[in-house]
Amino acid sequence: MPSHANQAGRPGHPGRPGHPDPSVTVLGLGPMGxxxxxxxxAAGVRTTVWNRTPGRDGELVARGAVSAPSAAEAVAASGLTVVCVVDYDAADAILRRAEVATALKGRTVVNLSADVPDRARESAEWAAGHGxxxxxxxIMTPTPTIGTPAAVFLHSGPAALYEEHRPVLDALGGTHTHLxxxxxxxxxYDIALLDIFWTAMAGYAHALAVARAEGIGARELAPFARGIGAILPGQFEETAREADAGTFSxxxxxxxxxxSTMEHVVRVSEAHGIDAGVMRAAEGMARRTVGLGHGTDGFVRIAEVLGRTGARGR
Structure with a gap:
């Protein structure tokens, strides 16, 4: 850890701005927590843990963590509390208990649970109202990356608060970006990036089904699938510039x-009795965009058309 992480307030106290307590509480002990x-x-940060379901902290306690008997006592042990549970409903069920909210007053919460942007804004508003x-x-990378250079974390909120706690957050490894x-x-960002990931994985799963129906094994296809994946980074960069400029070459x-090529995928899929709903949806978006007079434009023109549709729906 950076040496300035040791400039702390007293243990169990929130610490002074710019001099955070070099301790942390982690609420939620699923695999990511x-x-x-x-x-x-591993980074030497004094760590207190709590989980709604008992029994998940044994290994952590053996490594030196303190197991708190309640969420309120857990958050009272550190100036910084990191929450990582399934969603913001689960986070609210912990943080908004009267005794927990009281214990949190003057302390910092970093919520690394996954949910939608409006829930993040709502949580920030609640927090401000309770001091x-x-x-x-x-968290943009899987569990095994945590604590390694491969981890990727995104943060948003008051920049001064982020900088204050950055020395402790850096213990999680990888890259941290304040947005x-x-x-x-x-x-x-999380929602947009998950959109890419899950639609890509859905496409890959569908491709494996089609390939198998045509007598091609998954391991046979995989090297060529990697080749398709290798094309995408350049496509992302090029089309991002076009999307921001509104050119769509x-x-x-x-x-x-x-x-035309999408229609081929649909035809082969359905000939084998394989649901082609995902590709039909993509083809439908493309055909709608062509119908609006954009047939000679590039594929990412679809994003602009979808944005128009969304704006009309609000």
Whole structure:
């Protein structure tokens, strides 16, 4: 840990701004919560843990963590509390108990649970009304990366508060990016990036089903699937520039061509009795965009059309 992380207030006290208590409480000991607590312990941070269901803290206690008998006592043990539970309903069920809210007054919560941007804003508003200092965040990499250089964390909320607690948060390893003071931004990035991940994984699962129906094994397909994946980073960069500029060049691969290849996927899938709903949805978006006069544009013109549709629906 950076040496300035040791400039602390007294143990169990919130600490002074700019001089955070070098201790942390972790609420929630699912696989990710245990990984977070383990990384703090490995970095020498005094760590208190609590979980709604008892019995998950044995290994952490053996490594030096303090097991708190209640959530209120857990948050009272540290100036910084990191919450990592399934969603914000679960987080609220812990943090908004009267005794926990009282114990949190003047302390900092970093909420690394996953949820939607509006819930992050609502949580920040609740925290402000109860004298709780609040940062929101998102974990963008799987459990085994925590505590390693491969971990990726996003944060949003007051910049000064983030900088104050950065020395302790750095114990989690990897890269930490503060996205701005608007507290919902970390959750917004999380949702957008999960959109990429899960639609890509859905496409891969569907591709495996189609390949198997055509007598191609998953391991046979995988090297070529990696090749498709390798194309995407360059596509992301190029089309991001076009999306921000509003140009959407279709040179080399216009939407009309994309629609044709999508239709081929649908036809083969359904010939084998495989549900092609995901590709039909993608094809439908593309055909709607072509119908609006954008057939010679690039694929990401669809994003602009979807944005128009969303704006009309609000």
């Amino acid at each position: 245990r990984a977070l607590a383990g990384a703090f312990l 709780v200092r609040y940062l929101d965040g998102a 701005g003071e608007e507290v919902g931004r970390a959750a917004a 279709g040179e080399g691969n216009p939407l009309t061509s994309a629609v």
